[in-house]
Amino acid sequence: MRAAVAPQADDLILSVREVKKHYPIREGALQRVVGHVRAVDGVSFDIRRGETVGLVGESGCGKTTLGRVIAALADPTDGGVHYSMDGEMRRIDRLEGKAAQTFRRNCQMVFQDSFASLNPRHLVIDLVGRPLKVYNEAASADLVERVVELLEQVGLGRQHLFRYPHQFSGGQRQRISIARALALNPEIIVLDEPTSALDVSVQAQILNLLNDLQKERNLAYLFVTHDLSVVRHMADRLVVMYLGKVAEAGETQAIFDSPHHPYTRELMAAKPDLEAEANVEIRGLEGTVPDPARPPQGCRFHTRCELATSACGWEIDDIVRWLEDAPGMFEHLVGVERTSEFAAELAFDNEEAAGLLSMAVRSEQVPEAMRAAMRRLNLDGTKVEIEFEDVGEVELTVRDDGRMAACVLTPEEVASWKNS
Amino acid sequence: MTDVQQSRIAAGAMTADTAFRVRMRRLFGVLQGMASNPATVIGLVIIALMLVMAIFAPWLLEPNSPDPYQMPRDWGAVRKPPGTPGHPLGTTNEGGDVLYGVIWGSRTSLQLSLMVVGSTMIVGTIVGSIAGLVGGWVDEVLMRLVDVFLSIPELIFALAIAAVLGPSFGNIILALAVVLWVKYARIMRAQVLQIKQHDFVDAARVIGDSKLNIYLRDILPNAVTPVTVQATLDMGNVVLIGATLSFIGLSEAGIAEWGVLVSEGQAGIASGRWWASTFPGLMIFLWALAFNLVGDGLRDALDPRTEGR
Ligand SMILES: Nc1ncnc2c1ncn2[C@@H]1O[C@H](COP(=O)(O)OP(=O)(O)OP(=O)(O)O)[C@@H](O)[C@H]1O
Ligand code: SF4
Ligand SMILES: [Mg+2]
Numbered sequence: 001m002r003a004a005v006a007p008q009a010d011d012l013i014l015s016v017r018e019v020k021k022h023y024p025i026r027e028g029a030l031q032r033v034v035g036h037v038r039a040v041d042g043v044s045f046d047i048r049r050g051e052t053v054g055l056v057g058e059s060g061c062g063k064t065t066l067g068r069v070i071a072a073l074a075d076p077t078d079g080g081v082h083y084s085m086d087g088e089m090r091r092i093d094r095l096e097g098k099a100a101q102t103f104r105r106n107c108q109m110v111f112q113d114s115f116a117s118l119n120p121r122h123l124v125i126d127l128v129g130r131p132l133k134v135y136n137e138a139a140s141a142d143l144v145e146r147v148v149e150l151l152e153q154v155g156l157g158r159q160h161l162f163r164y165p166h167q168f169s170g171g172q173r174q175r176i177s178i179a180r181a182l183a184l185n186p187e188i189i190v191l192d193e194p195t196s197a198l199d200v201s202v203q204a205q206i207l208n209l210l211n212d213l214q215k216e217r218n219l220a221y222l223f224v225t226h227d228l229s230v231v232r233h234m235a236d237r238l239v240v241m242y243l244g245k246v247a248e249a250g251e252t253q254a255i256f257d258s259p260h261h262p263y264t265r266e267l268m269a270a271k272p273d274l275e276a277e278a279n280v281e282i283r284g285l286e287g288t289v290p291d292p293a294r295p296p297q298g299c300r301f302h303t304r305c306e307l308a309t310s311a312c313g314w315e316i317d318d319i320v321r322w323l324e325d326a327p328g329m330f331e332h333l334v335g336v337e338r339t340s341e342f343a344a345e346l347a348f349d350n351e352e353a354a355g356l357l358s359m360a361v362r363s364e365q366v367p368e369a370m371r372a373a374m375r376r377l378n379l380d381g382t383k384v385e386i387e388f389e390d391v392g393e394v395e396l397t398v399r400d401d402g403r404m405a406a407c408v409l410t411p412e413e414v415a416s417w418k419n420s
Numbered sequence: 421m422t423d424v425q426q427s428r429i430a431a432g433a434m435t436a437d438t439a440f441r442v443r444m445r446r447l448f449g450v451l452q453g454m455a456s457n458p459a460t461v462i463g464l465v466i467i468a469l470m471l472v473m474a475i476f477a478p479w480l481l482e483p484n485s486p487d488p489y490q491m492p493r494d495w496g497a498v499r500k501p502p503g504t505p506g507h508p509l510g511t512t513n514e515g516g517d518v519l520y521g522v523i524w525g526s527r528t529s530l531q532l533s534l535m536v537v538g539s540t541m542i543v544g545t546i547v548g549s550i551a552g553l554v555g556g557w558v559d560e561v562l563m564r565l566v567d568v569f570l571s572i573p574e575l576i577f578a579l580a581i582a583a584v585l586g587p588s589f590g591n592i593i594l595a596l597a598v599v600l601w602v603k604y605a606r607i608m609r610a611q612v613l614q615i616k617q618h619d620f621v622d623a624a625r626v627i628g629d630s631k632l633n634i635y636l637r638d639i640l641p642n643a644v645t646p647v648t649v650q651a652t653l654d655m656g657n658v659v660l661i662g663a664t665l666s667f668i669g670l671s672e673a674g675i676a677e678w679g680v681l682v683s684e685g686q687a688g689i690a691s692g693r694w695w696a697s698t699f700p701g702l703m704i705f706l707w708a709l710a711f712n713l714v715g716d717g718l719r720d721a722l723d724p725r726t727e728g729r
Contacts, residue, residue, distance in 0.1 A: 104628035117619035121641050131627040162442045
């Protein structure tokens, strides 16, 4: 576990502010936009000099998308990433000329797939030397020496200069990628699951290498991963993402000691430790991740949260989803007429099915919290009218201990559930 | 110049040399892959012989003057069968030496295929790259155009253009060029769209390389494989289509071109004078076959799943 260093205000490198990235969903011959995948939906956090921020969450929660926005590979739909330059915070998508170049040189990225991120037709000397050539930092013999130096820093050497990427193992290729990222002596490197394609033993070597390089060069890392056990050893601070939003953020040690968000807790329970036996079956979180094009109301995690309360954003979609697995009812459902996300009239083709539903939603068959959130339930022949409490988005807020979580429960409530 | 500077320059040259040798070894690997396929080797041998014939034509048979690409006429020796002294493959109705037509015809075919394939490959690659890189309405417009071209069968399209332009060898080249560039445009666009997605393109953007450099260093070199294969196949196909157009009279009478010779000789086949069409016809067949064999072999040898592994 790493000691957390108290950050200084002037140590700020990057500030991510309310970043959103929505991808349009197109359909039909005319490719009309029928909706948006809200891959990243309003995320804020800072990265300071020399620290590692771990960005964690399940597959599809928007980690890569956010990493790409931060590395200026994609423009945000809304919000922005600000970069500290000459004592000023400047939006990276508005930088031009020299300033854009300065940012470009100082923010590098290492990709998950070491094979795909190295041009298969380039030799190591071309790959690692390329950044130096782009900025005319070195040529001919100088270039060779600089590349050899970089290779040596990542545990490779002169003998590897004239080889193609396919002649290396996955771990070695990732070392080449790291050497390339180091070439311009950046302030920060975005590491997008740099070790998740590697064997456990190789993974540890690469993680150690990254730690050593960070100490030597005072590098900052944004370490993207779905594997909590990896960031535990790497990150000073964590940003836990769920469906495009931050569920919880704070110092790694503190989060591991007492997660303030039920999702974080579940994530931690789902993953075996790095030290634990290899090949143990990794238990995923229960339930399916909702569609990021139609994220749940209230708290986005309420569809899977065991602690969910009546204030967590129960909505018509939850009833419909529950109905899908309810034989004797779903096949009789003929229409859902919504007046809002929270209120609708469900029409069935017979009275029996409608009656069944109105009974079911009053019973143990649905979560207690869902029942508690119901403001109105009205059976009218073949129609069932349902209305839930209208709940706004559960925002990320500061807790008593200074940490951030987006949950209606207090840390104590989350902790007590953990112990029960 | 100081010693240090000098030794650095020497080291730089050595690096370039090493890199060159490694790249050559990779190329050699591709050639080795091709050499392990007997069909490809046969194709390569035929092509080599054809090239030798084309290059050394003036030394093999004295060029006809004033225009060596016109068949020589020997009115004293018309319709001679193969084996006639001075005319080992016989002569045509007009006393043209069939061997002359076969040998100088290889030059004509080489000209035709190089000009057509060269120009269509360049135009198609540029158009396809622009469509794939720029996208949007530019891509839309260019690809609609390509679709229109591809909807008409090659031979019929080329025939129509050549017929409109009037019978001449130059017009056959032009017609083929107009028809065939679209294939390269389509291949190139698909390649660019696919390669653009690769992480190594993003990696190049992250280090801040220019768009032109990314195109030239990352996208284009990874797209050349299918373009090269298509070009090789077309080297054969172009001669086949060209010969077909010549055969139906869209070329110039009397030139040393295999299709024209087949066309002019076919009337005699019924009377037993098979040689005037058969030898040039065989050449067309061998030429097309050879390039198709090599094209297929190249496709296998350049297959990214096997290349260099
Ligand atoms: N270019 C794109 N166009 C449309 N949708 C996209 C695009 N890229 C990502 N998405 C969608 O955005 C969401 C977030 O994807 P992203 O790759 O950022 O997730 P991730 O957290 O990195 O997941 P993983 O752990 O699988 O890498 C997903 O639902 C994905 O399908
Ligand atoms: S707000 Fe908290 S308790 Fe409610 S669903 Fe979300 S995580 Fe669970
Ligand atoms: Mg990802």
